[in-house]
Amino acid sequence: MIMDIDKEYVAGTYNRFPIEIVSGKGSIVKDVNGKEYIDMGSGIGVTAFGIADDEWQKAVIDQIGKVQHMSNLYYTGPCAELAKELCTRTGMKKVFFGNSGAEANECAVKVARKYAAEKKGPEYSTIITLRNSFHGRTLTTLSATGQDHYHELYQPLTPGFVHIGMDINELKDAVAKNKVAGILIECIQGEGGVIPLDEKFAKELNAFTKENDILLMIDEVQTGNGRTGKLYAYMNYGLEPDVVTTAKGLAGGLPIGAALLGDKVKDVLGFGDHGSTFGGNPVSCAAALSVIGRIDDALLEEVVKKGDYVKDQFKGVEGVESVTGMGLMIGIKPKKPVAEVLKYCMDHGVLCLTAKDKLRLLPALNIPMDVLSKAVAVIKDACAQ
Numbered sequence: 001m002i003m004d005i006d007k008e009y010v011a012g013t014y015n016r017f018p019i020e021i022v023s024g025k026g027s028i029v030k031d032v033n034g035k036e037y038i039d040m041g042s043g044i045g046v047t048a049f050g051i052a053d054d055e056w057q058k059a060v061i062d063q064i065g066k067v068q069h070m071s072n073l074y075y076t077g078p079c080a081e082l083a084k085e086l087c088t089r090t091g092m093k094k095v096f097f098g099n100s101g102a103e104a105n106e107c108a109v110k111v112a113r114k115y116a117a118e119k120k121g122p123e124y125s126t127i128i129t130l131r132n133s134f135h136g137r138t139l140t141t142l143s144a145t146g147q148d149h150y151h152e153l154y155q156p157l158t159p160g161f162v163h164i165g166m167d168i169n170e171l172k173d174a175v176a177k178n179k180v181a182g183i184l185i186e187c188i189q190g191e192g193g194v195i196p197l198d199e200k201f202a203k204e205l206n207a208f209t210k211e212n213d214i215l216l217m218i219d220e221v222q223t224g225n226g227r228t229g230k231l232y233a234y235m236n237y238g239l240e241p242d243v244v245t246t247a248k249g250l251a252g253g254l255p256i257g258a259a260l261l262g263d264k265v266k267d268v269l270g271f272g273d274h275g276s277t278f279g280g281n282p283v284s285c286a287a288a289l290s291v292i293g294r295i296d297d298a299l300l301e302e303v304v305k306k307g308d309y310v311k312d313q314f315k316g317v318e319g320v321e322s323v324t325g326m327g328l329m330i331g332i333k334p335k336k337p338v339a340e341v342l343k344y345c346m347d348h349g350v351l352c353l354t355a356k357d358k359l360r361l362l363p364a365l366n367i368p369m370d371v372l373s374k375a376v377a378v379i380k381d382a383c384a385q
């Protein structure tokens with residue numbers, strides 16, 4: 001049994017559900033017993049166009065047949081083309097590629113510290129993040145993460161991080177008390193419970209960081225790549241970031257991370273300042289080119305429409321306390337324990353995620369309407385039972 005082998009040999013960091021997935025297509029996955037599920041989590045927002053999508057597969061297979069890896073000692077097409085595409089679509093100027101969200105955020109921290117050290121002095125090293133945020137599992141990105149329970153086992157963490165609430169006065173206070181290089185925020189806290197940034201705070205934050213030459217860095221690892229109905233979630237808020245980090249959905253299911261660097265910081269990293277063996281891998285980049293190429297206005301409109309549909313369906317419904325989120329990043333707070341709702345859904349063929357005390361939905365961006373409405377019906381039942 002795969003479950004037994006996994007339990008014996010894979011490090012015990014994941015409390016997996018007792019389901020072994022063997023295949024799938026689009027938003028439907030199948031387990032080892034042939035039972036089908038609607039996938040409302042898409043691998044935590046990774047399989048942007050679903051499982052084994054034809055167009056995505058073609059992009060990946062074509063590139064695997066040409067060259068799968070060459071290291072960063074040589075030029076390869078997909079890496080350069082993807083960087084160009086990301087910059088063209090965002091107005092950012094350069095891209096550093098890694099392999100995960102945490103690595104993208106590590107790059108952002110390095111860029112902020114080097115920029116501030118050169119411009120203001122090496123003591124300007126503090127990075128501000130929000131309480132209840134999530135930025136990754138490496139020691140530095142754990143330090144950035146504003147939730148104490150992630151920190152307890154791994155002291156000492158990287159110094160130089162200060163956590164604040166969504167309050168401009170707390171930000172001003174933190175900047176007065178520390179030598180600050182930058183601020184790193186999520187536009188919707190994903191792991192933190194699908195909590196959107198306050199709009200007023202976002203505007204004040206944007207102005208304050210510009211006035212004080214503090215880098216505004218947006219963690220779009222989960223919210224990016226069409227998830228919220230814009231290419232990047234900061235576009236919903238009119239923010240003008242200096243650095244944007246992204247990962248999860250970017251390559252539709254292959255490992256990738258990217259730090260997009262704006263005008264101020266585009267030349268901060270020089271030869272030897274940073275690197276990654278796998279970063280810019282041609283297969284991941286070819287996959288990402290295909291994903292980004294499909295996130296056009298028509299698709300984004302669909303994402304907004306489907307997201308509004310889901311939110312409408314849960315407003316004022318029995319057993320539901322609140323609904324949050326944007327586009328196809330949705331948090332539903334049930335009145336009963338979320339674990340019970342999740343279990344009911346699973347038993348009735350719908351796979352969802354949780355975040356804190358909420359059910360979290362991150363379906364594929366192209367989930368068909370009839371599949372989505374089936375899942376919604378099951379989740380409604382689960383909340384009402």
Ligand SMILES: *Cc1c(COP(=O)(O)O)cnc(C)c1O
Binds near residue numbers: 103136
């Ligand atoms: C998932 C996530 C990360 C970490 O990404 P990894 O690829 O697991 O390193 C960082 N920030 C946010 C907002 C995330 O949702």
